[in-house]
Amino acid sequence: MEIITKDHPFAEIWEKVQREERLTFEDGVKLISSNDITALGHMANYVREKKHGDKTFFNTNRHINPTNICQTLCDFCAFGVRMKDPAAYTMTMEEIEHRIDMIDPEATEVHIVGGNNPALRIDYYENILRKVKEKRPNLHIKALTGVEIDHFTRVNKMSAEEVLDRLVAAGLDSMPGGGAEIFADEPRSVICDHKTSGDRWLEIHEIAHKKGLRTNSTMLYNHVESLEDRIDHMIRLRELQDKTGGFQTFIPLSWHPDNTELIKKFPHLHISTGFEDLKVIAVARLMLDNIDHIKTYWMQVGEKLAQTALWFGADDLDGNVVEEKIYHAAGAQTSQGMAKADLVKLIRDAGRMPVERDTLYNVVNTDFSHLEKGKKAPVEELTVL
Ligand code: V47
Secondary structure (H helix, E strand, O other): OOOOOOOOOOOHHHHHHOOOOOOOOHHHHHHHHOOHHHHHHHHHHHHHHHHHEEEEEOOEEEEOOOOOOOOOOOOOOOOOOOOOOOOOOOOOOOHHHHHHHHHOOOOOOOEEEOOOOOOOOOOHHHHHHHHHHHHHHOEEEEOHHHHHHHHHHOOOOOOOOHHHHHHHHHOOOOEEEOOOOOOOOOOOHEEEEEOOOHHHHHHHHHHHHHHEEEEEEEEEEEEOOOHHHHHHHHHHHHHHHHHHHOOOEEEEEOOOOOOOOHHHHOOOOOOOOOHHHHHHHHHHHHHHHOOOOEEEHHHHHOOOHHHHOOOOOOOOOOOOOOOOOOOHHOOOOOOOOHHHHHHHHHHHHHHEEEEEEOOOEEEEEOOOOOOOOOOOOOOOOOOOO
């Protein structure tokens, strides 16, 4: 039975999707304003399966957040703190080394991001990157958001080009997608007034792409932004991707309100519903025709919704992570990491095919028979410091 009949409000859009024709801003607003989640999922899944079939990507990774001291202090964030805050920390090189030593021998990626700490010069980060490469030369370093790169330009009085050249020479391999938040000036000024602008975030990613670095992209939603702001955000990413082709994946991130200033200012706001999360994932898959992957960050949406999202446009779940801090500071109820066997099971139980990838989406493994005994992986596999 055809879900989108000739008289369905999406009939024209569905035709375009099947012809692989680009959707307009108006199309995007129509999609995101609709509650017909079945039709949205049908179209998004069509694109997802055309691109990737049943494949669902994940990687074996670990997060390191070297400091939570942040001078930007975005109202939506519960991770960053002032220098004098009792919870403030900056890891010493010994602490960083210890964390590198704890990384799973099978991991292919370390994801390093932190606060905009004004006391740390670029050599602190260069030393971290060099230490990772010294101890684990084959580990891919995905580190430092466009916002952190912009912060380094001010602290070190360097251009973004110089900052990136220094970091690449020290071992930086690619950049994560954080810091994009919502590009539109109005909501951005409400949720993160002192942060790098949307235009500057895009400019830094463009510079990185031109240097041959691949990067990811994100969008923080479900705070004060409008539905039009979400589509505007996706279209700005799509336009940059047309120019550079440097984005690997798009990760919609729903805002978690606990312990944030934003919830004090706007007490009516609340964590997104699963319904809203699925709509954003589906619309992203339909609008971002030139970005290969749509990631649902299981740590953030939860395991059950992540499984469902694999039928609404998402083809990637991120990794087993271990020691996630940003979402857990803001009330995330998910575990702080997942053993590879559980991630594989989660994907299989959703009726999809697990594919372990590296950061650049090269296939690392598709045979998990040694892990699949139908049992939960032992807790010892997940050492959280
Ligand atoms: O930029 C911070 C978001 C981002 C909150 O590139 C919050 O592979 C919700 O970008 N509620 C950092 N969101 C995380 C991130 C990321 C995660 C996983 C993989 C990748 C990747 C990137 O988290 C921030 C911001 O948008 N964030 N605080 C909060 N309270």
